[in-house]
Amino acid sequence: MNFYLVLIINAIFINNFILSQFLGICPFLGVSRKTETALGMGFAVIFVMGIASAITYAVNLLLIEFNVQYLQTIVFILVIAALVQLVEMVIKKFSPSLYSALGVYLPLITTNCAVLGVAIMNVSIFENTSLLISFLNGVASGAGFTLAILILAGIREKLERSTIPEPFKGFPITLICAGIMSMAFAAFSGMTF
Amino acid sequence: MEIVIPLIILGVMAAIFAVILAIAGIKLAVVQDERVEKITSLLTGANCGGCGYAGCQAFAQAIVEGNAKVTDCPSTTKENKALIAEIMGSELGEVEQTIVVCACNGGNRCLEKYEYQGYGDCASIELLAGGRKACPTGCIGAGKCSDVCPYHAVEVNSDGVAKIDQKRCVQCGTCIIACPKKLMKRLPAKAKIYIACSNHGKGKEVRSICKVGCMGCGLCAKVCEHDAIVLKDGLPVIDYDKCVNCRKCVEKCPAKCILTLD
Numbered sequence: 001m002n003f004y005l006v007l008i009i010n011a012i013f014i015n016n017f018i019l020s021q022f023l024g025i026c027p028f029l030g031v032s033r034k035t036e037t038a039l040g041m042g043f044a045v046i047f048v049m050g051i052a053s054a055i056t057y058a059v060n061l062l063l064i065e066f067n068v069q070y071l072q073t074i075v076f077i078l079v080i081a082a083l084v085q086l087v088e089m090v091i092k093k094f095s096p097s098l099y100s101a102l103g104v105y106l107p108l109i110t111t112n113c114a115v116l117g118v119a120i121m122n123v124s125i126f127e128n129t130s131l132l133i134s135f136l137n138g139v140a141s142g143a144g145f146t147l148a149i150l151i152l153a154g155i156r157e158k159l160e161r162s163t164i165p166e167p168f169k170g171f172p173i174t175l176i177c178a179g180i181m182s183m184a185f186a187a188f189s190g191m192t193f
Numbered sequence: 194m195e196i197v198i199p200l201i202i203l204g205v206m207a208a209i210f211a212v213i214l215a216i217a218g219i220k221l222a223v224v225q226d227e228r229v230e231k232i233t234s235l236l237t238g239a240n241c242g243g244c245g246y247a248g249c250q251a252f253a254q255a256i257v258e259g260n261a262k263v264t265d266c267p268s269t270t271k272e273n274k275a276l277i278a279e280i281m282g283s284e285l286g287e288v289e290q291t292i293v294v295c296a297c298n299g300g301n302r303c304l305e306k307y308e309y310q311g312y313g314d315c316a317s318i319e320l321l322a323g324g325r326k327a328c329p330t331g332c333i334g335a336g337k338c339s340d341v342c343p344y345h346a347v348e349v350n351s352d353g354v355a356k357i358d359q360k361r362c363v364q365c366g367t368c369i370i371a372c373p374k375k376l377m378k379r380l381p382a383k384a385k386i387y388i389a390c391s392n393h394g395k396g397k398e399v400r401s402i403c404k405v406g407c408m409g410c411g412l413c414a415k416v417c418e419h420d421a422i423v424l425k426d427g428l429p430v431i432d433y434d435k436c437v438n439c440r441k442c443v444e445k446c447p448a449k450c451i452l453t454l455d
Contacts, residue, residue: 059206068199075206082210089221096223 011140018148019185024114038153042146053138241343243365268363290382297332298389300354303403319373327402330391338368413442
């Protein structure tokens, strides 16, 4: 039990995908204008990461069986791409407003390195130990992504109403905020249990 | 032979995903009336909200569902409206063309009650003791109308009063809703003159706060040979069916608050 708790805290805070490993920066900056869309994006990523982790776990067993582990990257990409297509269809069907708000960033989850990153990490760091570990790591990593994007979206909504020097308006101030957030999250890195 | 196994694995996986996606595509297909898309492309696409819907797409949806009429959209051209009516299989009734004007010409010529310091949105200024102008119906001049206009047709001119560029205006009515003073007025398209004042007050009090405010003297009504102007509650009202655009009232008005539109 303790191990799973450490796993979750590790994925959300200590090795936060965006703020510690710098993966998945594109949607992090692109969809963090409003908290609602950021939350929608976050849940889409949690979903894709969780399911992708579970499926890649099974696929990896298959690859080991045939001794062709070098196919990992391309197969994982295939799994993620198919999943994202599915998520896109589901969102388009059940929440057209979220679909139009996410715009191009939804299909871009396909090439989101955070999603591929979590799949590779499951294999390389956790050595494909068990389905539960892979799935938990995927969901917790997605939760870490959601946390980071939500915090940034909240900050950006505040920034909209503050007076900022002209050259810093828009992305520059956003990048500075993201950098400071990353430094803050670096404080977690020394945590031991 | 080594190459065969990866080929088979990738091929089989791709095939499985293709089948799953194809099934999902049919099961989760969003049934959209193709008319919605056609109508959306015929609308202006400015999403001005003049029809009362969230945007052109939502308006097109409402038309197809029968909840809205094409004529509710003030900005689409007549030809496109006829095409939309054709798609819907109905006749397009005669649409009355209108124009929108700002019924105030005060601006800098109107006294200020206090000096406003702040973000300067008309609505927030209006909340502070009914606006910064001494005239209760005077244009605040902070440009709420020009902010909301999706066609950039409204501007606060050098006199500090909102002015509509009739060439750009498509009469969507967004500014009519936005103006906290309710100064934007919709007039029939044949109107060539309009009363640029909304103050119903008495002559003396209007004169003391605004140089170009209507004093309700009634000279325009007297000079009009076609009985097109009547004085109602201290303000002249023009009957555009009777007006022949002789402009005698424009010349005669002592406050010069009857403005022309060309």
